[in-house]
Amino acid sequence: MQLILASQSPRRQELLGLITPDFSVCPADIDEGLRPGADLVEEVARLAAGKARAVADLHPQAAVIGSDTLVVLDGQALGKPADEQDACRMLRLLSGRTHEVMTGLALYVPGQGMLTDTVVTRVRFADLSDEEIASYVASGEPMDKAGAYGIQGTGARFIQGIEGDYYSVMGLPVRRLYERMRQTKLV
Numbered sequence: 001m002q003l004i005l006a007s008q009s010p011r012r013q014e015l016l017g018l019i020t021p022d023f024s025v026c027p028a029d030i031d032e033g034l035r036p037g038a039d040l041v042e043e044v045a046r047l048a049a050g051k052a053r054a055v056a057d058l059h060p061q062a063a064v065i066g067s068d069t070l071v072v073l074d075g076q077a078l079g080k081p082a083d084e085q086d087a088c089r090m091l092r093l094l095s096g097r098t099h100e101v102m103t104g105l106a107l108y109v110p111g112q113g114m115l116t117d118t119v120v121t122r123v124r125f126a127d128l129s130d131e132e133i134a135s136y137v138a139s140g141e142p143m144d145k146a147g148a149y150g151i152q153g154t155g156a157r158f159i160q161g162i163e164g165d166y167y168s169v170m171g172l173p174v175r176r177l178y179e180r181m182r183q184t185k186l187v
């Protein structure tokens, strides 16, 4: 069966490649707005399923994977930064604190329906100086990433520890997806 990754994220493409080389990519364009007051564990799974659904509607014979990542501090979601100032604001909030990275995962398989999961990882940030934040933001790395950092990039310097799945923070919970793909006989 054809397998499609409904994502434009190069990290997700790289991570799915750790499970199988046989997939194509078709980014989903959906409204990623969060419903005010809604439970974020459910919201991130809903967004992942929305991406998978949008691509499955175009390719009804294919299995489709969708994913979405939110950085959550004190119950508030931080998405991607709007601009450099917003990236600095997010990094100042994360400095010296522990936050959660929630990654929604959806797998649609024709004849088997949609499976959804949310994987939660706790990430502890070191205390960051204003200079460190300014130079990191000037590097451009934070701009396309939830919470304005990339654990797999030079953002690694800010991480004191994590509890949970590193790959989920990067964008795709590899083990959980592999389990789901085995369960649905895709691998």
Ligand SMILES: Cc1cn([C@H]2C[C@H](O)[C@@H](COP(=O)(O)OP(=O)(O)OP(=O)(O)O)O2)c(=O)[nH]c1=O
Residues within 6 Å of the ligand: 006, 007, 008, 009, 011, 012, 027, 028, 032, 051, 067, 068, 069, 070, 071, 080, 101, 144, 145, 146, 147, 149, 150, 151, 152, 169, 170, 171
């Ligand atoms: C926290 C964190 C996020 N990210 C990235 C993963 C996602 O690409 C991005 C979160 O935005 P998403 O909206 O989840 O994904 P996306 O728009 O990049 O891709 P698509 O919707 O097409 O799948 O942030 C990292 O690369 N490293 C990190 O440490």
